[in-house]
Amino acid sequence: MAIHDFASQRLMVDAPLAPGADIELDREQTNYLLNVLRLGDGAAILVFNGRDGEWRVHLVLTGRKSCRLRVDLQTRPQTPQSAIRYLFAPLKRARLDYMVQKAVELGAGHLQPVLTRRTIAERVNLDRMRANAVEAAEQCGVLSIPTIGDPLKFGDVVASWPADIPLVVCDEEAEVADPIAMLSRVAPGPGGSVAVLIGPEGGFDPAEREVLRAKPFTTAISLGPRIMRADTAAVAALSLVNAVLGDWR
Amino acid sequence: MAIHDFASQRLMVDAPLAPGADIELDREQTNYLLNVLRLGDGAAILVFNGRDGEWRVHLVLTGRKSCRLRVDLQTRPQTPQSAIRYLFAPLKRARLDYMVQKAVELGAGHLQPVLTRRTIAERVNLDRMRANAVEAAEQCGVLSIPTIGDPLKFGDVVASWPADIPLVVCDEEAEVADPIAMLSRVAPGPGGSVAVLIGPEGGFDPAEREVLRAKPFTTAISLGPRIMRADTAAVAALSLVNAVLGDWR
Numbered sequence: 001m002a003i004h005d006f007a008s009q010r011l012m013v014d015a016p017l018a019p020g021a022d023i024e025l026d027r028e029q030t031n032y033l034l035n036v037l038r039l040g041d042g043a044a045i046l047v048f049n050g051r052d053g054e055w056r057v058h059l060v061l062t063g064r065k066s067c068r069l070r071v072d073l074q075t076r077p078q079t080p081q082s083a084i085r086y087l088f089a090p091l092k093r094a095r096l097d098y099m100v101q102k103a104v105e106l107g108a109g110h111l112q113p114v115l116t117r118r119t120i121a122e123r124v125n126l127d128r129m130r131a132n133a134v135e136a137a138e139q140c141g142v143l144s145i146p147t148i149g150d151p152l153k154f155g156d157v158v159a160s161w162p163a164d165i166p167l168v169v170c171d172e173e174a175e176v177a178d179p180i181a182m183l184s185r186v187a188p189g190p191g192g193s194v195a196v197l198i199g200p201e202g203g204f205d206p207a208e209r210e211v212l213r214a215k216p217f218t219t220a221i222s223l224g225p226r227i228m229r230a231d232t233a234a235v236a237a238l239s240l241v242n243a244v245l246g247d248w249r
Numbered sequence: 250m251a252i253h254d255f256a257s258q259r260l261m262v263d264a265p266l267a268p269g270a271d272i273e274l275d276r277e278q279t280n281y282l283l284n285v286l287r288l289g290d291g292a293a294i295l296v297f298n299g300r301d302g303e304w305r306v307h308l309v310l311t312g313r314k315s316c317r318l319r320v321d322l323q324t325r326p327q328t329p330q331s332a333i334r335y336l337f338a339p340l341k342r343a344r345l346d347y348m349v350q351k352a353v354e355l356g357a358g359h360l361q362p363v364l365t366r367r368t369i370a371e372r373v374n375l376d377r378m379r380a381n382a383v384e385a386a387e388q389c390g391v392l393s394i395p396t397i398g399d400p401l402k403f404g405d406v407v408a409s410w411p412a413d414i415p416l417v418v419c420d421e422e423a424e425v426a427d428p429i430a431m432l433s434r435v436a437p438g439p440g441g442s443v444a445v446l447i448g449p450e451g452g453f454d455p456a457e458r459e460v461l462r463a464k465p466f467t468t469a470i471s472l473g474p475r476i477m478r479a480d481t482a483a484v485a486a487l488s489l490v491n492a493v494l495g496d497w498r
Contacts, residue, residue, distance in 0.1 A: 098347075105476075105481045106475075107473065139476070179497055180498075223488075223491075223497060226356055227354075227390040228354050229388070232351055232484065235351075235481065235484040235485065236355070236485075239484070239485035243427075243429050243489055248427070248428055248471070
């Protein structure tokens with residue numbers, strides 16, 4: 001892990017990436033490079049497209065207000081999509097932005113909004129979620145953008161859950177207090193898959209909690225004696241899952 | 250751990266707390282209770298003062314725009330100050346607010362700004378940090394407000410560090426990748442004390458890193474293969490320390 005460095009600029013693009021290729025930019029990207037970053041002809045940045053790894057490119061000015069990028073060389077091969085699924089009750093705007101960014105930094109490969117009884121945010125802006133995921137990936141050197149699912153109802157998620165993928169749930173009434181001990185008992189599913197479900201502010205309602213407890217694929221972990229905001233619990237739970245079951249070992 | 254519930258209002262006050270005591274409120278607190286929360290005569294909330302535990306109180310209107318609180322009964326005894334010290338290079342405004350809030354939720358008992366070579370924020374607003382710490386404690390049921398140290402230079406912190414308190418540092422070049430294995434080797438200091446140091450965006454500079462490595466009291470942990478923002482690394486590191494050495498067991 002490296003701490004983020006604002007000096008290295010990374011941009012997500014759509015185009016295929018190969019040595020010598022030219023990348024056309026949309027208006028927003030052009031504006032970002034020329035007017036926000038104030039890059040000039042020949043300036044080097046990094047790009048990725050979610051498929052071909054990370055490449056160094058340089059800027060080619062094609063007019064006073066237009067440019068394209070030319071690909072120089074690959075700096076990192078493509079990394080596989082993370083097998084961590086992150087399920088969460090959507091929060092209101094700023095906290096949801098934050099939660100999506102953090103989930104990407106913590107390597108979640110799939111983001112799944114789940115509508116629980118106590119979920120406050122009824123509408124989920126998937127375009128905004130995707131924009132936040134791309135921005136976090138750009139900043140944090142994640143080369144595969146997480147997929148984002150359409151919001152699903154809690155009951156449907158649990159009823160149709162694939163039994164071979166463990167679902168980690170945060171629950172203050174977990175059987176064993178020690179979250180590392182609990183996670184050590186979990187056997188990841190196909191391809192190392194594991195899912196983390198974070199409830200809404202206020203928690204799951206008692207009926208939902210009962211449903212979760214009754215399912216053989218769930219593992220409840222406790223995150224200590226304090227009350228946590230949902231977005232904090234998300235970062236904490238994903239950190240522990242990475243450390244015990246994921247790629248922090 | 251419970252997920253935060255916005256329904257339970259908690260207020261930090263200065264006054265001693267005992268059954269039947271009256272609590273005078275300052276202008277800001279009065280405004281908050283009457284105009285923001287819109288509480289009426291007799292409304293119940295929770296208060297704490299960092300010394301006497303948590304108490305249920307009820308609001309007594311004393312005029313059209315004034316009120317006091319009367320103490321009913323204790324709901325939780327005082328919890329001890331956490332033995333986790335959190336040292337960090339201050340970030341810019343919004344990210345620092347966030348970082349302080351999260352550190353309180355994760356049970357840090359002392360917050361210590363450390364000025365490193367790559368620290369961007371030169372001025373640290375300690376009043377603002379304290380206000381954020383109080384707000385997080387109110388929201389998250391933490392009964393002892395962390396102490397906040399005046400900013401110190403990196404060199405001074407390390408040179409005067411008490412050798413019996415382990416200092417956990419996040420370093421991508423840690424000797425062993427597995428952070429749980431590394432933390433399991435750490436012996437907490439007096440009273441269970443342990444400190445976590447998070448560098449600035451861009452990380453420690455090479456000379457600082459060398460200094461940290463040379464000290465017998467430091468333990469370097471790695472937080473996986475991705476780049477993280479400093480505030481994310483803070484939440485991740487504090488979560489792992491809580492789980493391996495702190496009160497999440």
